Amino acid sequence: MSNVNRRFQRIPTPQGVWVAWQHDARQNVSRVRDLNNGGLFINTPELLALGSAVTLLLSVPEGEIRSNAVVRNMVSGEGVGVEFTDMAQQDLERLERLITRLLPADSTATQK
Numbered sequence: 001m002s003n004v005n006r007r008f009q010r011i012p013t014p015q016g017v018w019v020a021w022q023h024d025a026r027q028n029v030s031r032v033r034d035l036n037n038g039g040l041f042i043n044t045p046e047l048l049a050l051g052s053a054v055t056l057l058l059s060v061p062e063g064e065i066r067s068n069a070v071v072r073n074m075v076s077g078e079g080v081g082v083e084f085t086d087m088a089q090q091d092l093e094r095l096e097r098l099i100t101r102l103l104p105a106d107s108t109a110t111q112k
Contacts, residue, residue, distance in 0.1 A: 008036035008037045008038045009036060010034040010035075010036055010041075011034055011035055011036055011099060011102050011103060012033070012034050012102075013031075013032045013033065013034055013035060013102060014102075015031070017031065017032040017035075017058070017060065018030065018031055018032060018058075018059075019031075019032050019040065019042060019056055019057065019058050020056070020057040020058075020059075021042060021054050021055065021056050021057070022054065022055045023048055023052055023053070023054045023055075026046075028044060028046065030042045030043050030044040030079070031043045032058070033078075033079065035098075035099070035102075036099065037095065037096070037099065038083055038084060039069060039072065039081060039082050039083040039084050040056075040069075040081070040082060041079055041080070041081045041082075042079045042080050042081075042082065043078065043079045044079045044080065045077070045079075047074045047076065047079075047080060048071045048074065048080050049071065050071055050072065050073070050074065051070060051071060052070065052071040053068065053069070053070055053085075054068075054069050054070070054071065054082055055067075055068055055069075056068070056069050056082070056084075058098075060094070060098050061098075061101075062094040062095075062097040062098045062101070063090075063094045064091075064094070065087075065091045065094045065095050065098070066087070066088070066091050067084045067085070067086065067087040067091060068084075068085050068086040068087075069082035069083055069084050069085055070082060070083055070085050
């Protein structure tokens with residue numbers, strides 16, 4: 001995973017950030033390990049095939065954030081990394097507020 005070129009810095013999430021996600025008919029709730037403007041990493045023992053479509057729902061202080069996503073990487077025993085593929089404008093705005101809240105104060109200048 002470390003050799004992947006990333007467009008956005010990974011932002012570690014506190015223990016209380018969880019995502020409800022659905023793939024096919026299966027529904028799960030898992031902890032979010034990290035996230036950024038492009039996607040997030042879901043801690044789960046369930047591995048999904050690369051390219052699998054998932055539906056996401058984060059319920060955070062900024063409000064509900066809904067998105068469609070696609071699995072871009074997987075780490076056995078840890079989880080899957082997904083890329084956001086379709087997100088409404090209000091959800092994108094909530095995601096940006098969440099990221100601003102989670103970023104360390106000294107790194108916000110480098111994100112603009």
